[in-house]
Amino acid sequence: MLTIQHLRKSFGPLVAVDDVSFRVERGTLVGLLGPNGAGKTTTVSMIAGLVTPEKGEVMVDGARLSGDTDPKKRRIGLVPQDLALYDELTVRANLRFFGALYSLSGAALDKAIAGALELVGLADRVNDRVSTYSGGMKRRLNLAAGLLHDPDILLLDEPTVGVDPQSRNAIFDNLETLKRRGKALLYTTHYMEEVERLADRIVVMDHGKVIAEDTLDGLQSRVAGVGGGKATLESVFLTLTGRSLRD
Amino acid sequence: MTFIPLLAMVRKDLQLFFSDRRSVIVSFVVPIAIASFFGSIFSGPSNSSEPARIAVAVVDQDASLISKAILAGSQVDKNLKVTTPTEDEARSLVKTGKTAVAVIIPKGFGEAAGSAFFGDGEKPALGFLYDPSRNVELAMVRGILTQHVMEAVSKEMFGGDQGRQMVEKTLPQIQSSTSMPANQKRLLIEMLGSVQKFYNQPAGGAAAATERRGITMPYTVHEEAMTAGSNIAYNGYAHSFAGMAIQFLLFAMANIGVEMLLERQRGLWSRLRSAPVSKLTLLSGKAASGALISLMILLVSFGFAMVVFKVRIHGSVLGFLGISIACAVMAATFGLLVAALGNSPATARGVTTLAVLMMVMLGGAWVPTFIFPAWLQQFTLVVPVRWAVDGLDAMTWRGIGLSGAIMPVLVLIGFAAAFWTIAATRFRWEET
Numbered sequence: 001m002l003t004i005q006h007l008r009k010s011f012g013p014l015v016a017v018d019d020v021s022f023r024v025e026r027g028t029l030v031g032l033l034g035p036n037g038a039g040k041t042t043t044v045s046m047i048a049g050l051v052t053p054e055k056g057e058v059m060v061d062g063a064r065l066s067g068d069t070d071p072k073k074r075r076i077g078l079v080p081q082d083l084a085l086y087d088e089l090t091v092r093a094n095l096r097f098f099g100a101l102y103s104l105s106g107a108a109l110d111k112a113i114a115g116a117l118e119l120v121g122l123a124d125r126v127n128d129r130v131s132t133y134s135g136g137m138k139r140r141l142n143l144a145a146g147l148l149h150d151p152d153i154l155l156l157d158e159p160t161v162g163v164d165p166q167s168r169n170a171i172f173d174n175l176e177t178l179k180r181r182g183k184a185l186l187y188t189t190h191y192m193e194e195v196e197r198l199a200d201r202i203v204v205m206d207h208g209k210v211i212a213e214d215t216l217d218g219l220q221s222r223v224a225g226v227g228g229g230k231a232t233l234e235s236v237f238l239t240l241t242g243r244s245l246r247d
Numbered sequence: 248m249t250f251i252p253l254l255a256m257v258r259k260d261l262q263l264f265f266s267d268r269r270s271v272i273v274s275f276v277v278p279i280a281i282a283s284f285f286g287s288i289f290s291g292p293s294n295s296s297e298p299a300r301i302a303v304a305v306v307d308q309d310a311s312l313i314s315k316a317i318l319a320g321s322q323v324d325k326n327l328k329v330t331t332p333t334e335d336e337a338r339s340l341v342k343t344g345k346t347a348v349a350v351i352i353p354k355g356f357g358e359a360a361g362s363a364f365f366g367d368g369e370k371p372a373l374g375f376l377y378d379p380s381r382n383v384e385l386a387m388v389r390g391i392l393t394q395h396v397m398e399a400v401s402k403e404m405f406g407g408d409q410g411r412q413m414v415e416k417t418l419p420q421i422q423s424s425t426s427m428p429a430n431q432k433r434l435l436i437e438m439l440g441s442v443q444k445f446y447n448q449p450a451g452g453a454a455a456a457t458e459r460r461g462i463t464m465p466y467t468v469h470e471e472a473m474t475a476g477s478n479i480a481y482n483g484y485a486h487s488f489a490g491m492a493i494q495f496l497l498f499a500m501a502n503i504g505v506e507m508l509l510e511r512q513r514g515l516w517s518r519l520r521s522a523p524v525s526k527l528t529l530l531s532g533k534a535a536s537g538a539l540i541s542l543m544i545l546l547v548s549f550g551f552a553m554v555v556f557k558v559r560i561h562g563s564v565l566g567f568l569g570i571s572i573a574c575a576v577m578a579a580t581f582g583l584l585v586a587a588l589g590n591s592p593a594t595a596r597g598v599t600t601l602a603v604l605m606m607v608m609l610g611g612a613w614v615p616t617f618i619f620p621a622w623l624q625q626f627t628l629v630v631p632v633r634w635a636v637d638g639l640d641a642m643t644w645r646g647i648g649l650s651g652a653i654m655p656v657l658v659l660i661g662f663a664a665a666f667w668t669i670a671a672t673r674f675r676w677e678e679t
Contacts, residue, residue: 048521051677073523082514086259088266093259100255101522145518 001026001184002047002076002153007056009042016042018208020056024153029175029185031199033192035241039208040188041081044157047186048078060153074102077151081158083138084145087131091122091141094130095148102149109148116144119174136167143174154178156187160194172198192233202233206241252524256532257539260503264540274499274544279551282484282491285613286556290483300328301384304337304349306374311357312407316399317392318352326391341376347384349376350392360400361409394464401462411446414439475561475646482644484556489639490612492548493574493632496541497606500578501599503537504585508592511675520676530583530671537579538572545571562642566652570638573659577631580666587670606632631662 002024009017017039024030034040045051047058049068058065060072086094095113099105104112117123120140125133133141143159156175160168175185175198189195195202195216202219204212212219216233223231223239231239264270305321307314322329332340337349351374359371373396377385404410418439421432474481510516519529549571552558560567589595607613609623610632616624627633638655641647 045517045677048517050517050520068520069523069525071523073521076521078518078521080514080517082517084514084518086263086515088263089259093262097255097259098518098522101252101519101524103249103251105251 001061002186003057003059003062004043004047005057005059007043007046007058008054009046009051010054015208017046017053020205020208020210022203022210022213024184024186025200026152026184027179027182028200029179029187029198031195031202032186032188032205033190033195033202033237034188034205038205038241040205041157042208043205044078044155044186044188048076048155049073074149075152077146077149077154079143079146079154079156079159081161083142085130085138085141088129090127090129091117091133092126094141095145098145099148104149112148112150115150116147119147119177120144121170134167136163136170139163139167140171140174143171147178151183153184153186156185158189159187160189160191168194192237196233204237204240212240249524249528252522253528253532253535256529257536260533260536261539263506264499264503264536270499270502274495274540275547278488278491278495278544278548282488282548282552283556284487285491286482286484286487286552288483289487290481300326301348301388302330302340302346303327303388304330304332304340304346306332306334306337306349306351308334308354309352309356312409313357313360313399313403314352316402317395320395320398321350321392324391324395326387338376341378344378344380347378347381348388350374350388351376357400357403357409360396361404361413364400364404397462405442405445410442414443414446418443474644475559479559479561479644479646482556482558484552485558485643486615486636486640488548488552488556488558489636489643490607490610492545493578493610493635493639494603494607494612495548496544496575496578497581497603497632498600499540499544500537500582501585501596501603502582503533503540503579504582504589504599505592505595507533507582507586508589508595512592526671526674526676530667530674533586534576534579534583534667537582538575541575541578542571545575558643560642561644561646563647563649563652564642566647566649566656567639567642569652569656570635570642570659573656573663574631574635574638577635577659577663577666580663580670583670583674584666587674606630609633611636631659634658634662 004023005021007017007020008015020039020043022030032040032043042051046053046056049065049070060075063072065072065076086097089097092113095116096109099109099112113126114123117126120143122137122140122144125137130138130141139159139162143156146154146156160171163171172194175187179185187195187198199216201213201215203210204219212222214222219233219236220231223236264274303321305318307318318329318331321327330340330346332349334349334351337346337351340346341349353371353374356371356373359369363370373392375385375389377388404413418436421427421435421439424432427435471477472481507516510519549558585595585599589598609627610616610630611627612632616627616633619627634655638652638659641651641655645651
């Protein structure tokens with residue numbers, strides 16, 4: 001459903017993303033892993049249309065995505081790393097605004113809001129100001145805001161940063177539900193256990209390049225585990241990217 | 248450009264603005280309060296109130312008929328509030344700012360002034376102690392006192408005992424003078440002889456009517472304030488409300504620019520940019536909400552001024568609305584400029600506060616531009632606030648018709664177009 005082909009982006013002398021290609025199929029979740037500065041967020045930004053690639057293409061069902069107002073952008077939803085919400089407004093006012101950006105209005109918008117809040121379990125707090133929400137609730141609302149227009153492809157940039165285990169687990173359940181609904185999910189994170197639980201395929205990036213792409217089992221088979229057993233994803237990741245600190 | 252996202256952006260920005268009680272107070276209440284204060288200062292005296300008098304201390308060390316007459320004339324002058332302390336007290340009053348000017352009439356002033364009146368004596372000095380921060384009042388007191396001194400000295404010299412004695416003393420001296428040219432001597436003797444006859448004529452009749460009258464101002468002044476009409480008084484609140492409303496709507500728009508930078512910091516701009524919405528729609532939405540808020544600030548401020556201070560649009564209502572809308576659009580695009588050029592919210596806030604204060608100061612929002620030096624008055628034509636304030640003045644108290652609104656509207660729209668162009672080209676669209 002989502003195809004990335006030879007994406008490249010540099011900022012001055014720094015090549016942030018270099019010849020990155022991978023696919024995300026319908027009903028699957030691809031985990032995008034990499035140390036700090038690997039190029040994950042820049043890749044997601046190019047797919048979402050926030051950054052213009054120097055080279056390469058983003059394809060949705062084989063059609064090239066181009067321009068700010070390309071209708072194909074409606075098929076992509078973004079859940080940014082930041083809590084991109086207006087704290088001063090109510091949950092309903094936030095979602096009405098974000099939905100209207102996709103030209104939703106009236107009953108269709110109300111239905112979309114209800115559906116998204118139902119999924120993330122916040123339907124009973126719709127008239128509260130966002131500022132009264134806990135960190136975990138804001139994370140779930142952040143996810144709901146990306147789902148309002150019912151996108152086929154969901155880009156999740158570290159969506160569980162700073163949340164408690166209960167909220168994180170609730171988000172995982174939401175994502176598994178979305179997978180079952182046939183959505184294509186691209187998920188960036190630093191938490192290996194999240195990818196182990198959720199990902200159908202894993203793309204590992206470092207220094208702007210894809211250095212590995214495989215299933216969890218496929219990656220684990222590349223590295224010998226302790227005592228001859230299966231290697232953990234973390235040991236695979238460290239083997240692939242090295243142990244030097246990335247700041 | 249689709250309208251659902253555009254309208255949603257406007258509605259969201261209005262909701263955000265009105266959800267912040269501090270912003271609302273700063274934007275609506277504060278300009279009204281400050282404009283009311285400035286308006287009360289610059290409105291001038293109303294028909295029912297007396298003008299503020301200048302505090303003057305007069306120290307009469309002479310105690311002559313002339314000095315007493317100067318003092319008496321000053322005490323009844325409607326522009327002065329005269330006290331009569333000692334010299335030390337007068338110095339203290341001026342030094343502490345309680346009195347603007349102290350006038351010291353030195354001993355012998357009356358006699359010397361009388362001699363100097365006919366040009367043959369040394370002019371005595373009248374002492375002025377003044378507060379250097381109140382130069383304007385010094386100039387006014389100097390002018391007012393000139394009138395009272397001339398009146399007192401001439402009255403005494405043409406009808407008083409001092410004048411009579413002066414003539415009786417001077418006439419024999421001239422007659423016996425051998426150094427004076429004969430022609431000049433003859434003329435002076437004739438003139439002083441006539442003055443002596445004037446003194447010696449019996450009381451009553453026409454002479455009595457003119458007795459004891461000194462030189463007075465040989466003219467009166469007819470003043471006509473050039474306002475919207477002959478029966479319409481100048482209302483200083485019109486200017487002060489225009490200036491303050493513009494100042495605070497610029498602050499509000501600068502704040503919207505800073506909020507856009509905060510939206511970027513908080514990742515909200517990423518969400519906006521990921522939607523299938525054009526850059527034009529995003530900027531237009533911001534500009535439209537900013538213009539609406541600006542217009543509300545302007546109209547609410549003027550509405551208050553109209554209800555409470557009886558400010559009226561004596562010119563063109565259409566022109567007033569045109570200038571208000573052009574001013575609101577200019578301010579909204581100024582907010583976009585802040586968002587486009589600002590590096591971070593904190594630095595943008597500091598820089599724009601300075602920029603707004605400079606613009607309103609140079610634009611005549613605080614004090615009228617006519618007090619600026621000539622070169623500065625010319626320079627301020629490049630400040631949009633100047634056009635907005637002048638335009639609103641023209642439509643309110645000056646009572647100029649629609650023609651007076653055309654140039655301000657065009658210039659303000661020109662500034663808006665320039666701000667928009669710079670903002671659109673310099674805006675950081677890429678979210679990293």
